[in-house]
Amino acid sequence: MSGAEHELSVTCLIEAPREICWKVWTDLKDEWFCPKPWRAEVIEEDMRPGGRSAVQMFGPNGEETGPMEGIFLEVVPGARVVTTDAYAAGWIPQSPFMTAIWDFAAEGDGTRFTATARHWDAEAMARHEEMGFHPGWDEMMAQFKALCETSAASA
Template sequence: MSSAEHELSVTCHIAAPREICWKVWVDLKEEWFCPKPWRAEVIEQDLRPGGRSAVQMFGPNGEETGPMEGVFLEVVPNELAVTTDAYASGWIPQTAFITGLWRFEDEGEGTRFTATARHWDAEAKARHEEMGFHPGWDQMMEQFKALCETSAASA
């Protein structure tokens, strides 16, 4: 099985340097992480392997998710963040859904940003597609791109 077999991914070119994109990813997550009119609230973001990653989403009609609870597996500032919900903080196993890979690569005068959800099996991938991976992550990507480019223009 290739790693791509159970992946869903979105990517775009952003007219901003990686350092700005990384700063937006870290500092402005509540502004881009979920499709509007939903909003995200970062509960904790401990950017180190084993550090807690917890975000809750709130819908316009009082809906709530989660929180989406997990840990960081790898963090390379300005390049890569890898999260998983297979563990809660303290390496406590929990029912896994995805491993998220967030990549930042130089491309021309800007950055190639790629967000990937790796699923454990075909059923989990299909469930994520049915939940609205597209257009949800597409809209998230557009919100992220706009914030990065606005931040770059004002830097």
């Protein structure tokens, strides 16, 4: 499903099966989740609806973000993950910025991976664009693709 009014998205075809892409997404997030030289650290990922999602990013000069705190809304193993920062764990409301949707679809011998950010309004979407959605998510996507393809080649 697409076409949300305030949506930003990136997609690529990965030359690796969905199972490998899913494993990289779930197990190796520290290695691809933010553009280098920044690094991501997973604090918690309780991958069930209502479960906590918390990731912190660290810059090369000591910068820190977050943690980016939210919850999982939907988890379909091997196919889709949906998270939102509108709530913290325990359904505690917080100021919403976006809902993230991560889709994995078989395409030929590979996987079509699509990462989507849906925002509550045009202002939040514009702010995300200004923060560097592109090229940030483009670089994240390239890192994810490379890691999946390297993992597939060594499997």
